[in-house]
Amino acid sequence: MYLKRLVEKTIERKLKSSGAIEIRGPKFCGKTTTSEQFCKSKIQLITDDTIEIVSIDPKQALIGDCPRLIDEWQNVPEIWNYVREKVDNDNKFGEFILTGSSTPPNQKKIHHSGAGRITPIKMRTLTLYETLESKGKVSLLELFDNKNFSILDLNEDYRLMDTAFYICRGGWPRSINDDRDISIDVTKNYYEGLFNFKNSENIKYKRKNPELLRMILRSYARNVSTEATYQTLLNDVMVSNSRVMDIKTFESYLEIAEELYIIEDIEAWTPNIRSKAAIRTTNTRHFVDTSIACCALKVSPSDLMNDSNTFGLFFEDFAVHELKVYAESLGGEVRHYRDSNGLECDAIIHLSDGRWAAVEIKLGSENGINEGVENLNILENTIDEKHQKPTFKMILTAAGKAYKRQDGIYVVPINLLKP
Numbered sequence: 001m002y003l004k005r006l007v008e009k010t011i012e013r014k015l016k017s018s019g020a021i022e023i024r025g026p027k028f029c030g031k032t033t034t035s036e037q038f039c040k041s042k043i044q045l046i047t048d049d050t051i052e053i054v055s056i057d058p059k060q061a062l063i064g065d066c067p068r069l070i071d072e073w074q075n076v077p078e079i080w081n082y083v084r085e086k087v088d089n090d091n092k093f094g095e096f097i098l099t100g101s102s103t104p105p106n107q108k109k110i111h112h113s114g115a116g117r118i119t120p121i122k123m124r125t126l127t128l129y130e131t132l133e134s135k136g137k138v139s140l141l142e143l144f145d146n147k148n149f150s151i152l153d154l155n156e157d158y159r160l161m162d163t164a165f166y167i168c169r170g171g172w173p174r175s176i177n178d179d180r181d182i183s184i185d186v187t188k189n190y191y192e193g194l195f196n197f198k199n200s201e202n203i204k205y206k207r208k209n210p211e212l213l214r215m216i217l218r219s220y221a222r223n224v225s226t227e228a229t230y231q232t233l234l235n236d237v238m239v240s241n242s243r244v245m246d247i248k249t250f251e252s253y254l255e256i257a258e259e260l261y262i263i264e265d266i267e268a269w270t271p272n273i274r275s276k277a278a279i280r281t282t283n284t285r286h287f288v289d290t291s292i293a294c295c296a297l298k299v300s301p302s303d304l305m306n307d308s309n310t311f312g313l314f315f316e317d318f319a320v321h322e323l324k325v326y327a328e329s330l331g332g333e334v335r336h337y338r339d340s341n342g343l344e345c346d347a348i349i350h351l352s353d354g355r356w357a358a359v360e361i362k363l364g365s366e367n368g369i370n371e372g373v374e375n376l377n378i379l380e381n382t383i384d385e386k387h388q389k390p391t392f393k394m395i396l397t398a399a400g401k402a403y404k405r406q407d408g409i410y411v412v413p414i415n416l417l418k419p
Contacts, residue, residue, distance in 0.1 A: 002033065002037075003030075003126065003130055003131060003132070003173065003176070004130065005030065005034050005047060005126075005130055006124070006129075006130060006325055006326070006328075006329040006419060007034065007121065007325075007328075007329070008034065008037065009329065010121055010328075010329070011023070011034070011035075011038055011097075013040060014119045014121060015067060015093065015094035015097075016094060017091055017119075018093060018094070018117070018118070018119040019087030019088075019090070019092060019093060019094075019095050019096070019117050019118070020087050020095055020096035020097070020098060020117060020118045021082050021096070021097055021098070021118065021119045021120075021121055022073075022098040022099070022100065022119070022120050022393070023035060023098070023099045023100075023116050023121050023122075023123050024085050024099075024100055024120060024121070024122050024261070025101070025122060025123035025124060025261055025288075026101060026124075026125065026260070026261035026262070026288050026289070027101040027190075027193070027260075027261075028173065028190055029123055029124060029125045029126075029171045029172065029173070029261075029323040030123070030125075030126070031071075031080050031099040031100075031123050032044070032069075032071050032099055033173070033206065034123065035069050035071070035097045035099055036069065038067055038068060038069075038097060039064060039068065039069035039097055040064075040065035040068070040069045041064030041065040041066075041068050041069070042064070042069035042070070042071060043061050043064070043068075043071065044071040044072065045070070045071060045072045045073060045075040045076055045123055046072055046075075050195065051075050051076060052362050054076045054077075054079070055076050058076055058078045058079050058082050059082055061076065061079050062082060062083065062086055062096070064356035064370075066094065066095045066096070067094050067095060067096060067097050068082070068095065068096050068097070069096075069097045070096060070097070070098050070099070072099065072100060072101065073098040073099065073100055074100040074101075074102060074103065078313055079098075081119070083095075083096050083118065084117050084118060084242060085115075086116045087118070088117060090114075093173055093251065096118075099120065100259050101260070101261065102202065102259050102261075103202075103259045111387065122328075124171070124288065124289075124324065124325050125171030125289045125321070126171035126173060126176070127171060127322045127325045127326065128166060128322065128327075128414065128417075129172075129326070129417070129418045129419070131171065131176055133166065133415065133416060134414070134415050134416065134417060135415060135416050136150065136416070136417070136418035137153055137402065137416045137418075138151055138402060138410070138412045138414070138416050138417050138418070139350065139419065140326050140327070140330065140417070140419055141330055141419060143357065143391070143392045143394070143410065144330075144351065144355055144391050144392070147391075149404075150404050151402045151403060151404055151410070151412070151416075152401075152402065152403050152404075153401060153402040153403075153416060154401045155399070155400065155402060155413050155415070155416060158399055158415050160305070160364070160398055161301060161305060161400075162399070162415070163398040163399055163414060163415070164301035164304040164311065165180055165184075165301045165314065167290050167291065167301075167304065167314050167318045168294045168299065168300060168301050169183045169184055169187055169291060169293075170187050170287070170291025170292070171289055171291075171321070172186065172187055172291070174186050174190075175187045175291075184300075187291045187294075187295065188295055191291075191292060191295035191296075193262065194262065194292075195210035195213060195225050195272060196210075197210055202409055204256070205256060205386070208252075208253065208256060212245070212253055213239065213253050214259065214296070215237050215240070215241050215243070216233070216237055216250065216253050216254065216257070217257065217262070217263075217292065218237075218240070218295075218296045219233045219236040219237045219240065220233065220257075220263060220285060220286075220287070220293070220295060220296070220395060221292075221294075221296040221297045221299075222297065223235060224285055224286065224287065224290075224314065224316075224317045225284060225286065225313040225314075225316040225317050225320075225346075226284065226285055226313070227283070227284055227338065228283040228285055229284070230247065230250065231247070232255070232414055233250070233285075234247060234250045235261040237250070240265070243248050260289070261288050262287065262288055263283060263285070263286065263287055263288065264286055264287070264288045265283035265285055265286055265336055266283060266284050266286055266334060266337060267283055267335055267336070268280060268281045268282065268336055268337065268338065268349070269335035269336060269337045269345075271337075271383055271384070272383070272384035272386065272387050273339070273382050273383055273384055274381075274382060274383070274384050274385070275339075275341065275382055277339040277341040277343070277382075278339060279338070279339050279340075280338040280339060280340065283336075286317050286320055286321075287317055287321075288321075289321065290314055290318040291316060293317065294314070302419075308363065311363060311398075312362075312363055315361065315363060315398050315414075316346055316361045318414075319347070319361045319396050319414060320334060320346070320347055322417065323349060323359065323396075326411075326417070326419040327349050327351075327419075329419045330351060330409055330419055331351060331352045332349055332350055332351040332352060333350050334347050334348065334349055334350075335347075335348045335350060336348065337358075337379065339382075341397050343382060344415050345358050345359070345360060345376070346359060346360050347359040347360075347361060347373060347396075354388060355391045356388070357389065357390050357391050357392045357393065357394065358379055358380070358390045358393050358394050359393075359394045360372030360373075360375055360376055360394075360395050360396070361395075361396050362395055362396070362397055362398075363397065363398045363399075363401040364397035364399050366400050369395050369397070369411060372395045373395065373407070373409055376393040376395075380393070392408075393408070393409045393410070394409065394410040394411070395409065395411045395412070396412055396413075396414060397411060397412065398413065398414060399414075400413050401413070402416050
């Protein structure tokens, strides 16, 4: 069964206003399958024979009914130039859909940026709403548009262990299975496939040591949802593995992790504030999908249930992924706030029209919720009065009931949320 994706609305809209679109994202997140819902012809550059033939004459990849899907186009980078040229000459919308799971092996062969002709679209792994595992009773859009929105749902058929499982399974389409053990095995297989550099078309990847990438991802997982500096991460790698590594080598592996859509940090939110506190601008460390962190540290759902600290950090990473997909479907973005006074807000949802919301991410204990409420109120009072107040404030939990507090702050479990 094909699961509809929130990014489909963006694809449909951009095909009506761009000559070509490029859908970027991690391997196996569903780019090809989703693109097939919009294309009238396709070519997949995934076998040596096809790649070799198209490399000889890249224009052959463009022949077919439009929209024409060119899957894993980066394996023949020259295609980019020919697509851009044809879009320029034809002056039509919706001609090509390019998909890719990494940057091209030889970027020197790309002569133009494609700006104005080829529109990039980022696609992520599935959210709980897309897998039909969220009831979707609380809409972010309605929270922005309806100040009188109210909710009370005991959510009694959902347990904390369910969230622990979803974190470890991740949002990979192939891992969505009724048998939970099989689902996690599929995710583990995906993780192991990340380190198969020998068969890569990219020479830069072939020269890298997969074990070093494993070490770095383990360090990233240990510091997920924090503002750990590169030096802190590097020190962790060296201490944990009794290995000497210089910062340039470390950064070169992080670059690969970004190019392969394994890690994706979130930027800091920098509003005008009343206090003299300095806003921290270090990115918060996050994965494209939290299941990668679980695989890196060999963490199971039971492990999370027995370690509330790790569970909390991994749940924050998981929740940020959900919020990113939901916010982007509304034309918004997600950022993180922290200042020198120690005040922190896990997620700021910022819409293109200037409205914003503050979200604290907690497992769901009473103490955690109260702590989150205090942070949200302090943050609201910290923002300069010239700056627009938050449209709503929310505590996003891993389980429990959904309700609107008397002070207007929403408490919403992750399995009731939707865009």
